[in-house]
Amino acid sequence: MNFDENIDRKNTRSLKWDGMKSGFGREDLLPMWVADMDFRPPKEVIDALRERVDHGIFGYTIITDSLNRAICDWTSTRHGWNIKQEWLLYSPGVIPSVHTAIQAFTDPGDKILVQSPVYTPFFQMIERNSREVANSPLVLKNGRYEVDFDDFEKKLESGVKIFLLSSPHNPAGRVWEKEELTKMAELCRKYNVLIASDEIHADLVPAPHKHVPIASLDESFADITLTFMAPTKTFNLAGVQASFMVVPNKKLRTKMAAVQASDGFSMLNTFGAIAMEAAYRHGGTWLDEALKYIRSNIDYVKAEIGSHLPDLEVIDPEGTYLIWIDCRKLGLSDAELKKRILEKGELALNFGHAYGPGGEGFVRMNVACPKETVIEGVKRLRTALGE
Ligand SMILES: Cc1ncc(COP(=O)(O)O)c(C=O)c1O
Incomplete structure (x- = not known):
């Protein structure tokens, strides 16, 4: 290339x-x-899309086992996270997925915690759904952003329903370490706060840093976490609009699927599904x-x-x-x-x-x-x- x-x-x-x-x-x-x-x-992604275009019929599309498997293999080899196919849900994007989570697990007026400075739509998604932003600003120390854990806990204590995590963090560029993620997750568990973990930048981490999915650290964290990932940032496919969610907790997953269905979502678009599978299989x-x-x-x-x-x-x-x-x-x-x-x-x-x-x-x-x-x-x- x-x-x-x-x-x-x-x-x-x-x-x-x-x-x-x-x-x-x-x-x-x-x-x-x-x-x-x-x-x-x-190239393999472009070839796969071209082959599909050449076929010339673009009818309704199903999610295949081979796509599920490609995702499970990718999260396992790249992030050391062994997920089950049944934990997967699909969505056109991480933004739509976060909207679904907000609608599924909060009511108007509920607080959702973010860590500013953070990706602008985090605020917009909360406000557009008539929920309230709770903010625990990151602290810049010697050129690196850190979590102020006293403040983070205070904000959780004030009655937050969801913690919306950016991991790795956009725009702070932090790849959160295990200890930091563990502390955040433990506090969320303590205050019964769900974690919506936006991990769209997960693959964009060069050594020596290593992305750790927050849900991979402990079963009890996985139980309260919705993880959002996608091949779109990683492989420059934002225009094909395809992403997936990992939701190990069956109750949370069923609720997410029900809200997606009530919004009329039923399938990935043909090109999104094809590009995603080719990218995860051949893009390493x-x-x-x-x-x-x-x-x-x-x-x-x-x-x-x-x-x-x-x-x-x-x-x-x-x-x-x-x-x-x-x-x-x-x-x-x-x-x-x-x-x-x-x-x-x-x-x-x-x-x-x-x-x-x-x-x-x-x-x-x-x-x-x-x-x-x-x-x-x-x-x-x-x-x-x-x-
Ligand atoms: C942190 C973060 N989340 C989500 C998105 C967009 O996600 P999607 O295009 O899948 O809706 C971006 C794009 O810049 C981003 O930086």
């Missing part, structure tokens, strides 16, 4: 490349925002290469910012392909920071204030793209924020 290849994505209905007008009011920016990659997925080598390439992009951004933009601090991501950059030392308001990056830098990034308390003064840069784009992106960042 040639990750250096610059593939023109303009006019492909790409949110990242063709959606800047609605996002930023102009189209002529270098897009390093939306979390998808500018890489083609593994591609992923290992992609992770190396992304890591070298991260190292480049770190080095360049270190040399040329000393007032910025890169929060070194342990996982994900998203770099969270602390620009607070510049002393700019969020509006000024945004104006400089968009207008002077002509660069589309995600702006930190959208990630809730603690996100102000930060930006998020997506480096799942050819090195050439990263070099140009850093150049534009220097134009925007240098001197």
